[in-house]
Amino acid sequence: MSDDVILETRDLTKHYGGVHALEGANFILRRGEHVAIMGDNGAGKSTFVRQITGVEQPTRGQIIFDGIPRQFSGPIDAREAGIETVFQTLALADDLDVPDNLFLGREKTLFNLGPFSILDYRAMREATLRGLERTAVKIPNIRNKIRNMSGGQRQCVAIARTATFHSKLTIMDEPTAALGVQETAQVENIIRTLKETGEPLILISHNMRQVFDLVDRIVVFRRGRIVANLNKQETDPQDVVAYITGAKTGAEYQDAA
Numbered sequence: 001m002s003d004d005v006i007l008e009t010r011d012l013t014k015h016y017g018g019v020h021a022l023e024g025a026n027f028i029l030r031r032g033e034h035v036a037i038m039g040d041n042g043a044g045k046s047t048f049v050r051q052i053t054g055v056e057q058p059t060r061g062q063i064i065f066d067g068i069p070r071q072f073s074g075p076i077d078a079r080e081a082g083i084e085t086v087f088q089t090l091a092l093a094d095d096l097d098v099p100d101n102l103f104l105g106r107e108k109t110l111f112n113l114g115p116f117s118i119l120d121y122r123a124m125r126e127a128t129l130r131g132l133e134r135t136a137v138k139i140p141n142i143r144n145k146i147r148n149m150s151g152g153q154r155q156c157v158a159i160a161r162t163a164t165f166h167s168k169l170t171i172m173d174e175p176t177a178a179l180g181v182q183e184t185a186q187v188e189n190i191i192r193t194l195k196e197t198g199e200p201l202i203l204i205s206h207n208m209r210q211v212f213d214l215v216d217r218i219v220v221f222r223r224g225r226i227v228a229n230l231n232k233q234e235t236d237p238q239d240v241v242a243y244i245t246g247a248k249t250g251a252e253y254q255d256a257a
């Protein structure tokens with residue numbers, strides 16, 4: 001695997017009993033690259049993401065992340081390796097404010113005394129502000145509880161979490177599906193900022209305009225398999241739809257490299 005590759009999967013496969021949700025996925029993501037994963041409902045997109053983020057363990061196949069073959073024992077393991085995921089459900093705690101959500105499970109401490117530890121709220125607040133600044137996210141008051149925020153602000157908090165921890169790879173699963181026009185624009189701006197700062201991204205989206213606007217390459221899943229790997233410059237929305245629906249079936253999937 002060359003150094004410019006941040007993530008590679010080889011023959012990645014997941015069966016749920018007789019359901020072949022993911023079959024032999026060979027996928028490559030380069031450093032700094034933004035790739036969209038598209039496909040019809042049930043095509044295997046989320047299953048793919050669950051394997052590479054440690055939520056589930058694959059039936060077979062290899063995951064090589066940042067040059068090392070990985071067998072993530074769980075999502076925290078994947079996160080510690082540098083993979084930050086913004087799931088559809090966002091996984092934010094409603095009753096906590098922004099810094100508490102960003103540092104949930106990895107709090108900064110002033111000191112530890114046996115089982116007791118004193119949390120360093122000031123350091124967490126400062127790191128939160130730096131994370132928000134890096135992504136150009138505007139949250140009026142970071143001490144606000146998540147439950148009092150709009151959908152767009154929540155989405156931004158979830159994304160800012162990835163920036164705060166300098167993840168090596170960000171994965172977003174339908175980040176704007178539930179958002180209005182302005183909120184969607186804000187999230188898309190964050191994605192552009194990630195691109196400018198050279199941070200790689202996997203974006204799962206059904207939104208063709210968004211995909212053509214934001215990413216370099218489109219990978220299409222159909223019935224558990226990767227059926228197309230398209231450089232944005234060499235394709236168009238009709239072509240992508242043809243692969244999604246199965247009207248077009250390419251030659252055997254090959255890496256674009």
Ligand SMILES: Nc1ncnc2c1ncn2[C@@H]1O[C@H](COP(=O)(O)OP(=O)(O)OP(=O)(O)O)[C@@H](O)[C@H]1O
Pocket residue numbers: 016019020021039040041042043044045046047048
């Ligand atoms: N835990 C599970 N047990 C059994 N079958 C599953 C499980 N998870 C997913 N599947 C099946 O695997 C296939 C792929 O599902 P997956 O959720 O990965 O699709 P998707 O492309 O993400 O779809 P969507 O766009 O609707 O989110 C579907 O047929 C789904 O019913």
